Amino acid sequence: MPAQVLDQNQTSKRKQDHIELAFLSQTSERDERFYYEPMLSPHPNEHVIPVKEIAGKKLKLPLWVSSMTGGTEQAGHINRNLARACKEFGMGFGLGSCRIILDDDTYFEDFNVRPILGDDQPLFANLGIAQIEDLLDNKRADKIKSLIKRLDADGLIVHVNPLQEWLQPEGDRIKYSPLDTIQRLINVVDTKIIVKEVGQGFGPRSLMELLRLPIEAIEFGAHGGTNFATLELHRHEDSIKKQLSPITNIGHSADEMVDLTNLALSKLRYDARCKSVIASGGIQNFLDGYYLLSKLKINAVYAQASAFLKHATGDYEHLQQYCESQRKGLMTCYQYLKLK
Numbered sequence: 001m002p003a004q005v006l007d008q009n010q011t012s013k014r015k016q017d018h019i020e021l022a023f024l025s026q027t028s029e030r031d032e033r034f035y036y037e038p039m040l041s042p043h044p045n046e047h048v049i050p051v052k053e054i055a056g057k058k059l060k061l062p063l064w065v066s067s068m069t070g071g072t073e074q075a076g077h078i079n080r081n082l083a084r085a086c087k088e089f090g091m092g093f094g095l096g097s098c099r100i101i102l103d104d105d106t107y108f109e110d111f112n113v114r115p116i117l118g119d120d121q122p123l124f125a126n127l128g129i130a131q132i133e134d135l136l137d138n139k140r141a142d143k144i145k146s147l148i149k150r151l152d153a154d155g156l157i158v159h160v161n162p163l164q165e166w167l168q169p170e171g172d173r174i175k176y177s178p179l180d181t182i183q184r185l186i187n188v189v190d191t192k193i194i195v196k197e198v199g200q201g202f203g204p205r206s207l208m209e210l211l212r213l214p215i216e217a218i219e220f221g222a223h224g225g226t227n228f229a230t231l232e233l234h235r236h237e238d239s240i241k242k243q244l245s246p247i248t249n250i251g252h253s254a255d256e257m258v259d260l261t262n263l264a265l266s267k268l269r270y271d272a273r274c275k276s277v278i279a280s281g282g283i284q285n286f287l288d289g290y291y292l293l294s295k296l297k298i299n300a301v302y303a304q305a306s307a308f309l310k311h312a313t314g315d316y317e318h319l320q321q322y323c324e325s326q327r328k329g330l331m332t333c334y335q336y337l338k339l340k
């Protein structure tokens with residue numbers, strides 16, 4: 001068929017689509033966080049997205065895969081998919097808790113993603129504050145070092161989760177303040193450290209103290225998304241669940257934490273030694289991510305857990321398509337939107 005006839009057929013089909021879809025395309029909600037400026041720029045290419053750096057490695061997308069899974073049947077498949085996406089799209093990768101491979105290699109391959117990820121993207125191992133306490137108390141810091149080495153990771157994420165452990169039926173008890181434990185860890189293990197919460201976020205004093213530490217990043221793990229205190233409550237019987245549930249509503253949203261971080265930075269000035277922030281917890285899409293990054297006054301990327309998980313359980317192509325739309329969305333943001 002001649003090209004001109006093909007073009008006419010396509011245009012006609014498109015016009016027909018427009019008639020059929022117009023009634024489905026009425027907008028009712030408006031995102032009022034941004035100014036939209038259509039007059040000032042051509043269509044974007046991927047270079048409009050600023051390259052960020054975490055652990056000395058460059059991220060082409062300011063996006064981080066929040067710590068999730070390992071040690072279950074599906075985990076290896078999910079982690080391999082996520083690692084492939086991080087390599088293809090230039091994102092960072094936080095592994096889920098590596099406790100299960102501290103002493104035993106049975107599940108090592110679930111976590112062994114460096115060969116897929118390649119050397120250029122940041123990869124962090126993950127342990128809970130209770131395990132760190134325990135290892136340090138028992139003079140087993142060598143276990144932490146060897147974990148990072150075996151995984152060829154760039155450093156360690158420590159998840160600080162007192163509320164989760166407190167509500168977990170078989171939860172660990174934390175003996176010292178997490179701040180003291182992180183300080184001890186810094187003194188004995190020479191590696192890059194990220195500290196994160198798991199669904200409640202950090203209040204202003206905790207944030208201020210974390211920002212003073214010579215750590216690679218704080219990951220918010222803010223309130224508003226997946227919440228591990230809530231998750232643990234679901235594992236109790238109904239009456240206990242109901243009685244304790246109000247406690248899971250406490251915490252700090254990512255938006256509030258951005259303001260708290262900026263305020264703390266303005267007070268600390270040169271005393272702030274933490275290099276970066278990973279904004280996470282309830283971040284629904286690239287607009288939320290762009291909004292938080294535009295507000296933060298420190299090197300920052302944003303992270304998602306459940307949104308990636310949703311797309312990582314099946315074929316890689318499903319996850320690839322999700323990442324592609326996040327990239328396209330971010331290109332739109334950086335080219336056309338300015339924070340109000």
Ligand SMILES: Cc1cc2nc3c(=O)[nH]c(=O)nc-3n(C[C@H](O)[C@H](O)[C@H](O)COP(=O)(O)O)c2cc1C
Nearest residue numbers: 066067068096097159221225226281282304305306
């Ligand atoms: C299935 C699943 C497993 C998780 N496991 C861990 C973990 O092992 N260590 C950790 O620090 N956080 C863990 N998290 C918490 C996430 O890293 C993240 O802080 C939290 O889910 C908020 O992100 P979201 O709202 O985008 O899901 C897990 C989250 C999910 C959904």
